[in-house]
Amino acid sequence: MPYSAEISRRHPSCFLFLVDQSGSMADSFDPKSGHELQKAQVVADAVNRLLDSLGQRCVKGNEIYNYFDVGVIGYNSEVAPALDGSLSGQAIAPISTIYENPAELEHRTQQVSDGMGGIVEVSNDFPIWFKPIANGGTAMCNVFEMARGLLQDWVEKHPQSYPPTIINITDGESTDGDPREAANRLKEVHTNDGSVLLYNIHLSSEDVSQISFPSTADVLQDPYAKLMYEISSPLPKAAKNAAEKEGYKVSSESRAFMFNADPVKLIQFLDIGTRTDNLR
Template sequence: MYSAEINRTRPALLLFAIDQSFSMSEPWSETGQSKAEALAAAVNNMLGNAVLRCSHGGEKTYNYFEVGVFGYGQDVGPVLYGSSRENPILPVGFVADNPLRVDTVTRRVPDGAGGVISAQEHMPVWIDPLANGGTPMVAAFTAIESVVSRWCADHPTSFPPIVINVTDGASTDGTPDEVGERIRKSSTDDGPTLVFNLHLSGLPNQAVQFPNSAAALTDPNAVMLFELSSELPPSMLDAAAGMKYPVRVGSRGFLYNADATSVIDFLDIGTRSVTPTGLAELPDSERKALGDGKSLPRGGEDA
């Protein structure tokens, strides 16, 4: 399982469910931003990195995977720019060519002589922060369930879908365990759908990272999210171990009280698993651009 070759005729699916409730307007730890702002930045960064990985360091972006982003707060539905309720997932080549906008940001970068300088860089944006309403997690998972089921039926030989839910609180419309279990039971020939959960915290609490048991979890919401999460397949265990996370056999795709650094790592682990090229296979120039957040190659190519 979880070994299907990913290519343009057998793409993978990466789906996000992102909490856009009112509580996401609260400050997020040391970032200096609200949770909504920091999460939007992390997802935009992940999408930019994914575009680079699917470009082979060149000008064309190959459709190795499809992506969808569902927001849930006052409303529930697709929020990735260019998507819609009728067309909630998009090929990565389309994403590369169609950002919402390209912002110019100022970063402090090494000057090559031991110092730092300010440099302006172009950063594509596909989603904006939003924080309003409750936390209808059941509705979000229900909307995603039909997308996953249909995609699995249409792509029976592909790597199974990966669903990543990011929230800062408890569901306000019931417990999503039943719909979550149905999503995890949907599958391709290569294995069941993977469901991962990431809990954000504005408090300096110790994070729970990739546990293999709920024994140490005292918060009922944490237990619920843990039980909703899939075990990491071997490739993801290796990726997490390579980032020095304390993973072991049975570790689940679950982080609780996560800080900004671990959120970025978590999204990166999932993205690496659904793209056939990693950083080590990119030319040095493109690897540096990826690490520095430089502008992205353009020109998607259809599968």
């Protein structure tokens, strides 16, 4: 069966995050609330938390097992690797290299329950690998082409591995053409265990219904949403299990796509897309 290969240090898998950095990412998620919850900042925080979480999953004793290679590519009118600091310019790196080399540690405070009905303020250092950017267009065709080149090289070195997973985070339509052809070429890249998995999540500032992991395009009214559904991969087993645990209704026909997501749905989507149940 496809998508069943064990993920190990000898046969790692790969996660590649494609992040829309166009001008509209400066918009607020909820403009009516008066809170400036900028999409670009929310996405940066979510990706940074996920990079930290992926690193923690790979810690065994005093060692970080390189179960994953990971990359972050930003795209607006240009397309380029988006990691900062000592990792600047690197498109894909082993998880140990990423986990041990954040660009900076940002001191943050948050209020949490004290377990007795009260609230206490807790401080921590938040690792930053990726910073928010919002300007220009949405070169989705070009970013899919860059991802294809990177992952073609990767699968040639890891033919027995669990296929790479791409998570594309965007709030708008492609401005450099119809992305179908580029997405289909990207999904033709494969290991012996299956084709590249392409997840797509659309972020919204509109007060409209969210649609998660649809099994048919008929539930989508927006032509752009139908296009994104079309280019998204079917959900693999591990992701279906993770989605069901989060309370989503999924079927054997569900696609790796979410439309009009808010910040909470974004975090859940990233977690579901990176869940694996075959680490060894």
